[in-house]
Amino acid sequence: MTRLPRGLALPIAALIAWETSGRTLFQPTDTLTRPSAMAAALVQAGMDGSLVQATAETLAGAAIGFLIASVLGTAAGIVLGSSRILGGVAGPTVELLRPIPAVALIPLGLLIFGFGVRMEVMTVAFACLWPVMTVASAAVKGIDPRLIEVSRTLEIGRLEQALKFILPSIFPRLFVGLRLAAGVALVVAVTVEIAANPQGLGYRLILAQQNLRPDLAFGLLTWIGCLGWVLNRGLVGVERRYFWRFAPAKRNA
Amino acid sequence: MTPVADSSRRSALSAQDVSLCYGRRGSSRTILQNVSLEVRSEEIVCVIGPSGCGKTTLLRLLAGLIAPSAGEVAFRGAPITRPRRELAVVFQDYTKALLPWRTVTDNIALALESRRVPRHEHQTLIDPLLRQVGLDRHADFFPAQLSGGLQQRLQIARCLAQQPSVLLMDEPFGALDAMTREVLQDEIMRLSVASRTTIFFITHDVEEAIYLGDRVVALAPNPGRIAEIMDIDLPRPRNQLTTRETPSFLRCRHHLRELLYTLAA
Numbered sequence: 001m002t003r004l005p006r007g008l009a010l011p012i013a014a015l016i017a018w019e020t021s022g023r024t025l026f027q028p029t030d031t032l033t034r035p036s037a038m039a040a041a042l043v044q045a046g047m048d049g050s051l052v053q054a055t056a057e058t059l060a061g062a063a064i065g066f067l068i069a070s071v072l073g074t075a076a077g078i079v080l081g082s083s084r085i086l087g088g089v090a091g092p093t094v095e096l097l098r099p100i101p102a103v104a105l106i107p108l109g110l111l112i113f114g115f116g117v118r119m120e121v122m123t124v125a126f127a128c129l130w131p132v133m134t135v136a137s138a139a140v141k142g143i144d145p146r147l148i149e150v151s152r153t154l155e156i157g158r159l160e161q162a163l164k165f166i167l168p169s170i171f172p173r174l175f176v177g178l179r180l181a182a183g184v185a186l187v188v189a190v191t192v193e194i195a196a197n198p199q200g201l202g203y204r205l206i207l208a209q210q211n212l213r214p215d216l217a218f219g220l221l222t223w224i225g226c227l228g229w230v231l232n233r234g235l236v237g238v239e240r241r242y243f244w245r246f247a248p249a250k251r252n253a
Numbered sequence: 254m255t256p257v258a259d260s261s262r263r264s265a266l267s268a269q270d271v272s273l274c275y276g277r278r279g280s281s282r283t284i285l286q287n288v289s290l291e292v293r294s295e296e297i298v299c300v301i302g303p304s305g306c307g308k309t310t311l312l313r314l315l316a317g318l319i320a321p322s323a324g325e326v327a328f329r330g331a332p333i334t335r336p337r338r339e340l341a342v343v344f345q346d347y348t349k350a351l352l353p354w355r356t357v358t359d360n361i362a363l364a365l366e367s368r369r370v371p372r373h374e375h376q377t378l379i380d381p382l383l384r385q386v387g388l389d390r391h392a393d394f395f396p397a398q399l400s401g402g403l404q405q406r407l408q409i410a411r412c413l414a415q416q417p418s419v420l421l422m423d424e425p426f427g428a429l430d431a432m433t434r435e436v437l438q439d440e441i442m443r444l445s446v447a448s449r450t451t452i453f454f455i456t457h458d459v460e461e462a463i464y465l466g467d468r469v470v471a472l473a474p475n476p477g478r479i480a481e482i483m484d485i486d487l488p489r490p491r492n493q494l495t496t497r498e499t500p501s502f503l504r505c506r507h508h509l510r511e512l513l514y515t516l517a518a
Contacts, residue, residue, distance in 0.1 A: 146349040149318055153336040154367040154415065164363070168354045245354045245395065 037215035042223060045216065050204065055227070058200035061117055062189035065124025066182055073129045073181070074174060077136020078162055087137065094133070102127030102188050106196050120192045120200075127188040128181040135177025139170035171246035175239045182235055186228050264330065265419055265451040266292040266315050266340075271324035273310055283476035284310050287324070290470065290479065292419070297445055297452040299462035300470045301509065303517040307477025308455045309423055315453060316342045316421050328419070338367065341417035345424040347404045351396040357383070357407055358392045364414035378414065386410045386440070402433035409437075413444070419451040427457065435493050438465055442491065459513065463505045464491060471509060473516045480516055483509065 015035045022034035045051035080087045080094075102123050109119035147169060151161045193202025201224055208216040273285040285307045292298045292315075300308050313319045314326050317333040317340065326333045328340060336342075344350040351360055361379050370378065383389040386406040396404055405425060412420060422441075426434040442465060445452050456462050462469045466485050473480035485505060487496055496502055 144349045146344060146346060147352075149336075149342070150344075150350050152318065153316060153338070153340070153342045154364060155336065155338050156367050160366075164366075165352070168352070171354075247353075 033215040033218050038219035038222060041213065041216040042219035045204075045219070051223070054199070054201045054204045055223075057117075058186075058189050058193065058202065059227070061120035061192070061197075061200060062124055062182075062185040064117075065121040065189070066128050066185040068121065068125040069128030069132055069181060069185075070178055072125070073132025073177075074136050074167070076129075077133040077138075078140055078166055078170075080133070081137035081140025082162075082166065094130075098130045098134075100126075103191055103195065106192060109192075110196055115197055115199075117199075120189060120197050123192050124185050124188045127184050131180045131184065132174075132177045135180070136170060136174055139173035140166055142173070143169045168246050171243050175235070175243065179232060179235050182231050183228060186224070186231065190224060262293040262295065264291050265294045265296070265328070266290075266453065267327045267330075268311070268315065268321075269325045269327070271311075271314060271321045271326060273307070273314065273319070274322045285314070285321075286476040286478045288477070288479055289324075290482075292451060292453055294418075294451055295445070295449050296467045297442070297454060297465055298468050298470060299454045299456060299466035300472060301456060301459055301462045301513065302472030302477070302480070303474050303513060304457070305477075306472040306474035306516075308472060310477065311472070312342070312421050312423050312453065312455055316340050318342075338364075338415045339417050340419045340421060341412035341415045343405075343408055343412050343420060343422040343425045345427055347401070347408045347425075347428075348396070350408050351404060351411075353396050356393050356395055357388055357399070360396065360407055361411050361414050364411050368415070382410045382413055385413070385444070402429050402437065405429065405437065409441075409444075413448065417450065419453060420445075422452065422454045424455050424457060426461070434461070439493065441465065442489075459506055459509045460497065463487070463502060463509070464493075464496060469505075469509060471512055471516070481512060 019035045022032070026032055042051065080090055105123050105126055106119070109123050113119040113122065143166065147165055148161070151165045156164065189200065190202040190205075193200040194206055195202075197203065201220055205217055205220050208214075208220060268288050268290045271285060271288045272283065274281045274283045276282055288311060290298075290311075300311065302308055310319070314321055315333070317326075317336040320334070328337070333340075352363065355363065358379055361382060362375050365375050365378060379392075380389070383392055386409055388403060388406055388410060391399060391403060396407065399407065405428075409425070420441075426437050429437070438461060441452065441454075444450065452465075454462070454465055456465075463485055469483045469485060471480045471483070472478065483505065487499065487501055487505075
């Protein structure tokens with residue numbers, strides 16, 4: 001944790017500069033605010049429960065979509081990565097679907113699912129699927145063929161091979177893809193709420209804008225940033241705590 | 254070992270007129286050409302030959318990891334079409350053949366899992382194996398925490414846990430220091446007697462081949478084919494010091510080294 005104080009210096013300095021200039025040079029307007037006002041607005045939103053509820057809604061949408069994408073993306077990545085034939089068949093289709101912006105699916109999602117969690121979850125899942133799948137399939141292709149041969153000489157079945165040989169082998173690289181996807185999940189969840197879905201932090205942001213509350217809007221932005229940071233740190237922590245043994249082996253002579 | 258006893262033994266592995274070519278017609282490269290070989294049950298057959306003579310390819314064919322372009326490989330008379338647990342392969346690059354995320358015990362357990370041995374019986378089967386290969390003090394280590402010699406012992410232990418009838422070993426001690434190599438050679442010979450395992454052993458070391466083998470197969474390169482099969486009539490049990498100094502051992506060594514020089518030229 002020794003690096004943390006150094007990393008905190010810049011944001012803290014910025015906040016202090018912002019606060020002092022806001023108090024001395026500028027008057028609060030409809031568009032400008034001060035850190036102290038942001039903090040007050042956040043605390044108030046926290047007290048009346050609206051912040052907790054909105055956070056829960058956004059995180060639920062992001063988390064469920066992320067989990068769906070993680071499972072499907074890993075499975076699909078393993079299948080496409082291990083079979084040259086399937087990879088060749090599905091590859092062009094994947095490349096065609098992947099560039100579709102997840103946000104462009106919102107109108108379609110609204111038609112199919114209407115407002116609500118399901119539409120948000122499906123959009124998040126769509127956006128997160130590709131990074132996970134691409135990383136997983138590339139990692140599978142990078143597995144040393146010797147390991148697969150060991151599983152063949154043991155007459156281990158396809159499913160067992162995927163679970164005991166392939167999945168653990170790709171964990172380190174897969175985790176990079178999962179962290180990417182987690183970031184995408186939060187972005188897309190908030191975007192869906194801003195664009196269409198009347199719930200969660202994105203919707204609160206829109207409300208703050210419509211009610212001319214820059215303090216609350218800036219406060220929510222900071223809050224979302226913190227959530228993203230905590231999410232990433234959490235995943236790194238999980239990786240270090242539980243997946244250290246899957247790091248690539250060093251060769252001993 | 255008398256010829257009568259040899260002929261009465263069943264064939265474990267056989268290659269009939271086996272050839273292997275890579276690439277399409279026109280630009281194809283022949284790796285092995287018309288190799289015929291019979292490995293009898295409980296025999297130790299060692300294969301030597303200059304690099305590029307297809308030693309490893311022959312082993313991979315016998316293991317069922319690749320299929321021949323022509324001819325047939327068979328295990329106890331039945332064609333080998335895919336790898337099977339009865340044919341255990343000890344790879345040269347032990348680092349890549351072990352699961353780095355599993356401990357020593359769990360790496361061995363992999364073979365038991367593949368045999369569908371109930372989990373509660375694992376420990377009673379693994380403990381004797383650990384003692385047998387000298388890893389009993391390293392049961393909870395990860396492969397990366399072991400020396401090369403210990404890692405190769407671990408791979409051998411996992412192969413034994415497969416309960417194979419044949420061990421196919423591809424230069425298993427090539428990357429190890431001389432002392433470790435000799436200790437493991439003696440252990441392998443002890444194992445072959447104790448568990449009545451047939452051994453097909455590839456090496457680039459002529460002395461190792463003679464010391465271990467009942468027969469030594471010399472392969473010629475370009476394309477890979479059998480140059481000579483030599484019976485080794487040294488008495489067993491063999492001894493690292495005395496066996497290697499017997500006139501008979503030295504005669505074999507002289508002959509095979511001469512042959513290898515001719516083949517490599």
